[in-house]
Amino acid sequence: MNDMLELLRNEKNMTPKQIEIIRAAIELISEKGYYNTSTSEIAKRAGVAEGTIFRHYKTKKELLVEIVTPVITNFAAPMFAEKFVDQVFRTDFAHFKDLMYVFIKNRFEFAQSNIPLLKIVMQELAFHPEIQDAYKKVFKEKVYPAFNQTLDFYKEKGELQNLPNETMIRLIVPTIIGFMITRFILQPDKDWDDEAEIRKLITVIMGGVGSKE
Amino acid sequence: MNDMLELLRNEKNMTPKQIEIIRAAIELISEKGYYNTSTSEIAKRAGVAEGTIFRHYKTKKELLVEIVTPVITNFAAPMFAEKFVDQVFRTDFAHFKDLMYVFIKNRFEFAQSNIPLLKIVMQELAFHPEIQDAYKKVFKEKVYPAFNQTLDFYKEKGELQNLPNETMIRLIVPTIIGFMITRFILQPDKDWDDEAEIRKLITVIMGGVGSKE
DNA sequence: TATATAAGTGAGTAATCACTCACACACTGA
């Protein structure tokens, strides 16, 4: 089942047909891309008249944005939940790598249950300034500050190299995202041992590929 | 100037108008995406009648594939140039990190002079099986074997952790690609110290973010 | 029950799309 659809159903109060429209749009757009999916197709798959789509969304792009922005916000969500930041500073995590584990595991599961949506975000991010704005805002206001605090904390504990936070974030985050892209999009059918893969990922993030002499 | 255009001009023998078509197509598609770029637009920018495009390419998609496949082949090119493999085994590189430096630097410069083309590849890869095939073939036949040999070589020298080659490749390559995406696509306008960034990247790949105790 | 508002419909529309084709031109070799 789909986390995000559930969330949309509750937050905004949508009609059953509206939910069907969103469900159909997610399916089709993640398969074929935004520009290659027509509103008539979405209507057909949703079992709805084409006019109904435009009753709820002024334009096709408004529909896309409505689908995509909650994904961006929620993918970054745990970063600015008080619970998360609290946990770090109440030192529920003895070591940085323990925090990394919980963090990656958590986001991994989120990705797993929202693959089509994440596909859409990645594909359309490049073309739609509206989506880019949402992404930049979340990153600047939420992700970045949370990361900053956390990195400082573990630097003081002497667990991290003395690289600028910004550099660290810039190198760690794409590594994690790249890992998930490989796992869910490039080679989804390989039989993965996810637990082991996540541990290896953390090993490499913490200690690199070089041998310790 | 554009590496790849020059290469196309020489390999196939193209008419001047054909070159203009490709140049215009690269510009427009990298800006707006394949489906959002019309053939009439390409013709207009190229200073050519729309019919001329279809004189040379049976379909619009054939034009896309013609543009994209040489990029894929050439981005992976150094991996299977004998020169490169030779260098490694004649131990022109004392350490793995020296090889990494030359490799990343080289591919970095390639990316820099072919940003629009790489943008197109990344965006359209998801939707066109023809492009995926080209990508898979190059990776399987060229990139992977070359990497394999190289990693074994430095493992025996005791410079690398004892992780499976496949795992290493799966963690190193996305890190490098992620670095370039940040550099050229997400934050192209930031004033980067490229040399320093590449060195930090290698430090992290080799030794991770953790401090050495 | 009467009325207002929201949700849903589907035929219709102007614009745009990828692609065609009959024709014009330039060059080559005989």
Next chain:
DNA sequence: TCAGTGTGTGAGTGATTACTCACTTATATA
């Protein structure tokens, strides 16, 4: 000089597109 071939043209075509609108139906409120 003439046929043959490759290159270039642009008006034309049927299909498809996002979106509209006059209309019906359902729901809520008074």
